[in-house]
Amino acid sequence: MSSIPDTILQGMDFTEGYGDTVSSVAAAARSGCRKRVRRDNRGWNALHEAAAAGSKECVQDILSAGGGSSGGASDYVNSLTHEGESACYLAAQRGHLAAVQLLLKAHSNINQLTNNLSCPLYAAVDGGLTAVVELLVSRGAEVNRTHTSSCWTCLHQAVYKGHSDIVRVLANRSNLEAPDDHKISPLFVAAQYGQQECLEILVNAGANVNTQAADLATPLLIASQEGHQGCVDLLLDHGADPNISCSLNGPSFPFMPLLSLDTSVSSRG
Structure with a gap:
């Protein structure tokens, strides 16, 4: 039988949790009260609630009341909200490093997916929470799993957001060529969105500068189309090939968009 207090495991409390009218669970944790409620x-x-609020003392007390490593305690630590969020996910998403440490020590499932295919690591990456990312990676969080409907990895998301410190953490641990649903790699994302620092990190880590998406577009093509001159120069300096055909519908090369633009500008002059 579980040693978790009955008050924790009671039935549902359907009190709404709005900003100015919180549930009894929220009120207890947010006020620092160590009361255990349903x-x-x-x-x-x-x-x-305690994990989301970053209340280290409340998290510690609740975990201690759970009976250490018993089966019931493990189930409680890994219990999910209706959105599939674990306490570890909520703490990681909000950057509460101490709470995450306590939850991992209590055997929280570090790779638990939410209903929308996120996880503690992906949430921390998205929020730019470098210290939490470092902790989760050091504890064995899966870095190459895909998330979201676009099949992005954590590295894709870190690059997209321009979180260069996190890209450094992930670059030597991740599949640099991981494709999304359009065969777009993290380096391609960096070129597309002009994330030059992230692009440089990936290039130096050995990512393929001539990778091609499903439509044969290259990082050099997309960088030139989007006008990211710094990314174009960086790619060329590291061996990007301007002669690769980038279209399924006949010859198309990375600098054709720029040449067309120059011609149209000249004709208007």
Whole structure:
């Protein structure tokens, strides 16, 4: 039988959790009270609230009341909200490093997916929370799993957001050529969105500068189309080939868009 107090495991409390009218679970954790209460209408329990609020003391007390490493305690630590969020996910998403450390020590599932295919690491990457990312990676978080409907990895997301410190953490641990649903690699994303520092990190880590997407577009093509001159120069300096055909519908090369633009400008002059 679980040693978790009955008050934790009671039935649902359907008190709404709005900003000015919180549930009893939220009120207890946010005020620093160590009272253990039941779930609310979102499926949140006391541990979810304490983790989301970053209340280290509350998290510690609730985990201690759970009975250490018993099966019931493990189930409680890994219990999910109606959105599939674990306490570890909520703490990681908000950058509460100490809470994440406590939850991992209590055997929280570090790779638990939410309903929308996120996880603690992906949430921390998205938020630019470098210290949390470093902790999760050091504890064995899966770095190459795909997330979102576009099949992006954590490295794709870090590059897209321009979180260069996180790209450095992930670059030597991730599949640099991981394709999304359009065969776009993280380096391609860096070129597309003009994330020059991230692009340089990936190039220096050995990413392929001549990778091609499903439509045969290259990083050099997309960087030139988007007008990211610094990325164009960097790619050329590191061996990007301007003679690769980049179209499924006949010859098309990276600098054709720029040549066409120059011609149109000249004709107007």
